[in-house]
Amino acid sequence: MSKAPHLVVFSGSGISVESGIKTFRASDGLWEEHNVQDVATPEGFERDPALVLEFYNRRREQVRKAKPNAAHRALAELEAAGFRVSVITQNIDDLHERAGSQQVMHLHGEILNARSSVDERMRYPLAKGGIALGDLCDKGSQLRPDVVWFGEAVPLFDEACALVEEADFLLVVGTSLAVMPAAMLLHYLGPDVPCALVDPSADALSPPGVTPVSAAAGEGVPALVEQWQREGNLAMPRAAARPGPGA
Known part of the structure; x- marks a missing residue:
C-alpha cells in the first residue's frame, strides 16, 4: 500500500x-476493597505511603502474571x-x-516504572520486585509509582x-x-x-x-x-x- x-x-x-x-469501579469508590482516595491520590500517598506502595506492589505482580x-x-x-x-x-x-x-x-503512566516524588522526569524501570519505603531517587526523595493519580x-x-x-x-x-x-x-x-x-x-x-x-x-x-x-x-x-x- x-x-x-x-x-x-x-x-x-x-x-x-x-x-x-481487575479494573477500578467508580460506582462504589472502591478499588480492590480500598477507597480510591486512600490509594490513588497524592493526599493518600502523603497520609500513608506504605499502604499506597504495598497496594501498587500487588497490582504490579498482577500485571506481570497477566498475558x-x-x-x-x-x-x-x-x-x-x-x-x-x-x-x-x-x-x-x-x-x-x-x-x-x-x-x-x-x-x-506505567506501573512497571517507579519515579521520583519530587521530579517526575526521573523514572526507574522495575524489572522485578516493587517499591519499598526508603527506596530513594537520585535526588534523595522517596520513589512512588509512575502513575497519574486522581487530581494530577x-x-x-x-x-x-x-x-x-x-x-x-x-x-x-x-x-x-x-x-x-x-x-x-x-x-x-x-x-x-x-x-x-x-x-x-x-x-x-x-x-x-x-x-x-x-x-x-x-x-x-x-x-x-x-x-x-x-x-x-x-x-x-x-x-x-x-x-x-x-x-
Whole structure:
C-alpha cells in the first residue's frame, strides 16, 4: 500500500480485564476493597505511603502474571501487516507492548516504572520486585509509582490530542468515555474521520457519530482487524455500518 492507513486506538480497562487485570469501579469508590482516595491520590500517598506502595506492589505482580489477549495481539498483527497503528491507552499495564505494538502512549503512566516524588522526569524501570519505603531517587526523595493519580495533571494529553488529529480511523476499545480529560480526545477527531467503539455496552455508551460494536474486546477487535487486513483499508465495521440515506 502506498500510504499506510493510520489507525489510532484509544484503549481502556475493558481490554485488560480480559487478561485478568481487575479494573477500578467508580460506582462504589472502591478499588480492590480500598477507597480510591486512600490509594490513588497524592493526599493518600502523603497520609500513608506504605499502604499506597504495598497496594501498587500487588497490582504490579498482577500485571506481570497477566498475558496479552486476542485484542492486544490483533492490533499488533495489524501493525505487522503494514498498517500504521498508534495506541493511546488509559491502562498502566504493558500488555500492548508485550503483544508487539510498537507505538504505545500511556496517558496514566506505567506501573512497571517507579519515579521520583519530587521530579517526575526521573523514572526507574522495575524489572522485578516493587517499591519499598526508603527506596530513594537520585535526588534523595522517596520513589512512588509512575502513575497519574486522581487530581494530577495528565502530562501526555496534548500529545495524545495531536495524534488523534492525524487519525484515518479512531478505534475506542473498552472504555466508558467517562474519565476526563481522556474522554475529550474524541473532540480532536477530524469531522469526516470514522470512529467505532468496541465494548459489550457499546450501544449504550457510544456518543453521536461513534459506531457501536457491541462485543468484548477479544472478539470485536480481532474481527475488525481481520476485515481491515482482508480489504486493505480501514473501512467501517461491516456488521455495524452506518445506514445510508433512506435506510
